[in-house]
Amino acid sequence: MSDVVKLEISGMNGFIMLNRPDKRNAINGELMEGLKERLLEAEEEKEIRTIIIYGAGKCFSSGIDLNFLASIGQVVGGSNWGVRKAINELQSIFTLMERIEKPIICAMHNICFGMAMELCLGADFRIMTSDCRFSIPEVALGLIPDIGGTTRLVRLVGLSLAKEIIMTADEIPAEKALAIGLINRIAAPDKHLDAALEFSDLLNRNAPLAVGVAKKIIDRGLHMDKFSQMELEAFAQSCLVGTKDVQEGIAARMEKRQPDFKGE
Secondary structure (H helix, E strand, C coil), X not given: CCCCEEEEEECCEEEEEECCHHHCCCECHHHHHHHHHHHHHHHHCCCCCEEEEEECCCCCECCECHHHHHHHHCHHHHCHHHHHHHHHHHHHHHHHHHHCCCCEEEEECCEEECHHHHHHHCCCEEEEECCCEEECCHHHHCCCCCXXXXXXXXXXXXXXXXXHHHHHCCCCCHHHHHHCCCCCEEECCCCHHHHHHHHXXXXXXXXXXXXXXXXXXXXXXXXXXXXXXXXHHHXXXXXXXXXXXXXXXXXXXXXXXXXXXXXX
């Protein structure tokens, strides 16, 4: 098992740590494979209700490791097909974050550039310290963001702002990121994990099956017509209504106490 990505369980939270601090958590193939493995582990652990991803050391991540980037360009002799295949494999790992029916929070501090920002776009929620430097600078290298950057960013902030962020490669200050809906919370310097824990408490107090299904319906219904999405809502509700968590939620409300959800 690789140590470049670690999973630690604390209470109802699974903490996934990017662990290449000597390389500013630069993303390479080993880190991506480690992230995939830890995400799958967190998905299977029933006690984990919320996943928090953060970076060890002085920053969240400086983005793609340039040696790894060069190696992708050399795949199958640099053939277009080989490069596309390698990119598709990387894309599937960030897509896994969306498929998992547990909320995922990215807690960013100091630096979050390029592919690291694309990683965060795959999460459900983003928390950023007030001093964090945040950008997608790929065009400055003659490239485009290709691990879901153009796809997810435009859906998150809209067409015009996504173009501005990607095509200028400018850094986005925390206040602007919050104002445009790119992040959910601003934390004080070095308090990103504290803020993530506070946010996770808001999620973990609710029924985990319902939270997971809500995530799925919102994501899958984003580009459906409204009637199709409402049919999806009705189907999902029919699956939830008979669960023990619903019985517990109703009983707790009637008895004026906090519910004890079991995810059943």
